[in-house]
Amino acid sequence: MAAMSPSERRLQKELMSLMKEPPPGVTVDGDQASQNLTLWTVHMEGVPGTLYEGEKFVLQFKFTNKYPFDSPEVTFIGNNIPVHPHVYSNGHICLSILTDDWSPALSVQSVCLSIVSMLSSCKEKKRPPDNSFYVKTCNKNPKKTKWWYHDDSV
Amino acid sequence: MHILCSICSDLLNQAENIYVTKCGHMFHYQCLSQWIERSRTCPQCRNKVTERCMYRLFPNVSNEAGGEDVATLQSRLDDVLLKLRQHRASCKEHEDKAAETEAQLNKNVAIVKSLEKQLAQRETAFSALKEQLEYLKIQNSETQKLKEENENLKKNMQTLNGLQKVLNATSAEVEEMLEGYTDVKTVATFATALKRALCESENKKNDTRDRLQAVKQKLAAEKSIVADLQSKLALADDRLTTICRKYKALKHKRKSDALEVPCAPDSPSTSKRLKRDPDPLVDLTDNNNSFNTMVVNIENSDSPYLRLQQSSLALSTLTLATQPANPAKSLPDKNLKPSEYAVLNSARNIQNSKPSQSKSTSIFQKKDPTKISLSQENDPNLSLMNISYNGLGGHSKLDTFPTPKQPEPKTRIPRLTAKHKLKRPVQTASSNQDIRKMLQNID
Numbered sequence: 001m002a003a004m005s006p007s008e009r010r011l012q013k014e015l016m017s018l019m020k021e022p023p024p025g026v027t028v029d030g031d032q033a034s035q036n037l038t039l040w041t042v043h044m045e046g047v048p049g050t051l052y053e054g055e056k057f058v059l060q061f062k063f064t065n066k067y068p069f070d071s072p073e074v075t076f077i078g079n080n081i082p083v084h085p086h087v088y089s090n091g092h093i094c095l096s097i098l099t100d101d102w103s104p105a106l107s108v109q110s111v112c113l114s115i116v117s118m119l120s121s122c123k124e125k126k127r128p129p130d131n132s133f134y135v136k137t138c139n140k141n142p143k144k145t146k147w148w149y150h151d152d153s154v
Numbered sequence: 155m156h157i158l159c160s161i162c163s164d165l166l167n168q169a170e171n172i173y174v175t176k177c178g179h180m181f182h183y184q185c186l187s188q189w190i191e192r193s194r195t196c197p198q199c200r201n202k203v204t205e206r207c208m209y210r211l212f213p214n215v216s217n218e219a220g221g222e223d224v225a226t227l228q229s230r231l232d233d234v235l236l237k238l239r240q241h242r243a244s245c246k247e248h249e250d251k252a253a254e255t256e257a258q259l260n261k262n263v264a265i266v267k268s269l270e271k272q273l274a275q276r277e278t279a280f281s282a283l284k285e286q287l288e289y290l291k292i293q294n295s296e297t298q299k300l301k302e303e304n305e306n307l308k309k310n311m312q313t314l315n316g317l318q319k320v321l322n323a324t325s326a327e328v329e330e331m332l333e334g335y336t337d338v339k340t341v342a343t344f345a346t347a348l349k350r351a352l353c354e355s356e357n358k359k360n361d362t363r364d365r366l367q368a369v370k371q372k373l374a375a376e377k378s379i380v381a382d383l384q385s386k387l388a389l390a391d392d393r394l395t396t397i398c399r400k401y402k403a404l405k406h407k408r409k410s411d412a413l414e415v416p417c418a419p420d421s422p423s424t425s426k427r428l429k430r431d432p433d434p435l436v437d438l439t440d441n442n443n444s445f446n447t448m449v450v451n452i453e454n455s456d457s458p459y460l461r462l463q464q465s466s467l468a469l470s471t472l473t474l475a476t477q478p479a480n481p482a483k484s485l486p487d488k489n490l491k492p493s494e495y496a497v498l499n500s501a502r503n504i505q506n507s508k509p510s511q512s513k514s515t516s517i518f519q520k521k522d523p524t525k526i527s528l529s530q531e532n533d534p535n536l537s538l539m540n541i542s543y544n545g546l547g548g549h550s551k552l553d554t555f556p557t558p559k560q561p562e563p564k565t566r567i568p569r570l571t572a573k574h575k576l577k578r579p580v581q582t583a584s585s586n587q588d589i590r591k592m593l594q595n596i597d
Binding site for chain 1: 161162164185188192193195198200232236240
């Protein structure tokens with residue numbers, strides 16, 4: 001334990017800060033995360049005043065030991081997958097910071113804020129246009145998908 | 155002032171290499187260089203960053219407060235907490251593992267116990283089986299012994315069977331049997347047995363021959379005795395006949411005398427008595443002498459067939475009966491049988507009484523004197539005609555010749571015959587019995 005890897009140090013710090021000062025509507029499952037620092041479960045509530053008000057979603061973060069240089073794998077899990085143009089029905093999220101635009105300066109907290117803002121900015125609840133095709137053909141890992149971003153505005 | 159590296163979110167200390175990008179963001183050198191290998195952008199503002207446009211910072215930090223400010227302490231606390239969390243986690247893990255292991259251990263202990271129990275059972279069973287095995291071994295050895303014994307006995311029995319066959323069967327069979335035998339010992343046994351049997355039979359034969367010889371000798375002796383007796387008997391018969399003849403002659407004479415001189419029967423009767431007196435005595439003594447000697451001989455005989463001294467049928471009565479015959483006149487013997495007594499009495503009477511008395515009482519003189527007297531008294535003519543009543547309802551002519559119808563033989567013959575009969579059967583019976591016994595003993 002003495003030799004803690006940089007990724008673990010960073011994750012530990014992030015977990016502590018997230019538990020101490022979580023963003024509104026976001027709670028992290030600290031016990032599970034502390035058991036296994038590479039697999040986090042984050043509960044998220046629909047922000048009041050948006051289309052997802054009152055809804056509850058569950059996000060799953062998977063980290064490699066190259067974190068923070070490598071981006072985390074973030075998907076929606078559970079029964080309630082938000083119906084959103086950038087969220088596929090299998091839980092994959094089309095978000096540039098999760099792949100190409102990832103930066104080590106980003107954190108779980110910033111990713112969560114990005115997703116909340118993405119959901120909050122949604123004007124119409126609908127699946128992505130290529131949802132059914134993507135769901136049939138995609139890899140399990142969303143990071144392997146070569147995303148082309150339909151809408152840079154969101 | 156506390157500056158954090160946005161990549162590793164650790165403090166940027168003086169000791170570490172602090173680099174700054176062209177756009178003015180500060181990072182640890184290791185963190186920035188690692189990121190630049192992936193993407194030549196600033197992690198914070200995404201401006202272009204290259205190795206060349208990175209600069210090291212050398213800040214002057216005051217030594218006053220040291221590292222005791224709040225931020226340092228916070229970071230330290232964080233570290234410690236992290237460590238604590240990790241320790242807890244590992245501890246929990248270990249605890250779980252320990253519990254699991256303990257459960258496993260308990261399980262194993264139970265298994266071991268059951269196995270031990272099983273082992274004990276097996277051991278007891280094993281020991282029991284061992285004992286049984288031992289017992290069976292002993293039994294087996296015993297059985298083996300018995301088998302061997304049985305085998306030996308069988309062999310012996312076979313030999314004995316052979317022996318029996320050799321002794322009893324016909325020679326052809328024995329030969330046939332012996333051809334099958336190769337064992338010299340058995341054959342030798344047979345030979346010895348046969349030899350023994352032969353010796354025994356020879357002995358027996360000798361014995362039997364000796365016995366036969368003895369019996370033959372005895373038979374010869376008996377025969378000689380019988381011949382002697384027969385000759386004596388013949389002699390006696392001859393004597394008897396001569397005496398009878400004499401008597402008849404005398405009778406006839408007396409009759410004729412009576413016819414001639416009917417009133418004087420004294421002389422002939424006395425003469426007859428005188429004549430007759432010695433006769434039976436001689437006869438008796440003669441007879442008795444020979445008879446007594448025979449009895450004594452028989453009694454003293456060594457012959458096994460004539461052991462009369464020991465037998466119940468002793469001949470003492472005979473000797474006693476015959477001995478008083480000599481002094482018969484003077485001594486009436488109490489030991490005599492009634493019949494003999496009567497005979498003796500009659501004899502005495504004959505000797506003691508007068509002829510008239512004898513005529514009337516004696517059975518020997520029963521008819522003739524009466525007839526004669528009748529003829530004499532009543533009708534002499536009738537007497538001349540020589541016809542007389544015989545007392546049997548008929549009449550008979552008087553024989554001129556001397557007739558064998560005398561009273562004396564009647565008296566003597568019954569005595570002799572009675573004694574003979576008495577003697578002979580006793581002798582023969584006892585001898586026969588003895589012979590039989592002897593034969594039984596021999597057998």
